[in-house]
Amino acid sequence: MLFVVVVAATALERLLELVVSARHARWAFDHGGVERGRGHFPAMVALHTALLVACVVEAWFADRPFLPVLGWTALAAVLASQALRWWCIATLGRRWNTRIIVVPGLPLVHAGPYRWLRHPNYVAVVVEGLALPLIHTSWITAVVFTVLNAVLLLRFRIPAEERALAEATRSGGHASAGTGQ
Template structure:
């Protein structure tokens, strides 16, 4: 179980690295006239993703979940693939990537990298990781709870982003949970 704890802590460190990149990118976006949307659901997203990491550790340690090599190594491969996809998204979007919903007016929609294949590839990474990370060590309850709650959150988040990415959307007004951009 120690190696699983190290894995979850490594994913947590990756999240901190994302926040450092997001903070830097937020400064760039604001300097270029960005408008933020979706502020209302952002705290829930932070709590949910923190809960995923804590839930993984709590369930494995408290319930004594066993490591099943066939499932565990397969899910570990999926976690690695999710991280690779996430960082491909970050690299493709460059300074436009963020954990927040920030839109710089006048910039064209990104259609390269993974965005040439999917409209929201970063969320594919989030869904895959949210399912796979707990299942690396049999934390099926955490995987289930995160997946259900994440589906509800992504419904709000993607609707928010799709609205602001729609052609002709006006960035004015005070909408806080109904418009967004690609993180």
């Protein structure tokens, strides 16, 4: 099933993100970085892992059909969200991370997608979380992930990131939190 290949490719991309994130975290800590909002990180990992599993489980066990108009449109949205995510990573460079790590003394980034959006990586996450399951009509997974992501994660993560940036800028100069979900 091609859908399983797409979900597996997404899982591999997530693993690559974790490798990049770990490397960037080491750099950030070596440069005085301070981590905030650690409490929600395990829930975020669990929810994103569950998304990948649930996409395939729902498509398989509920015998969801592939509807070409929906499926190809959703795939295009997933690819666009990946492009936006990697644009965020490229723009933030070493500052990007899956965790909230603020490096004091660095200016805020206002380039790339950050010119137009304060949290473009979260836009990528929301689009992908909705679109990936819909490639193969796994609408329950799309709705449940989107709601849980909004209620359990983004509601806490974005304010935690904003607080971390505000603290760093109040304590002396600029800061950069390279975070992604």
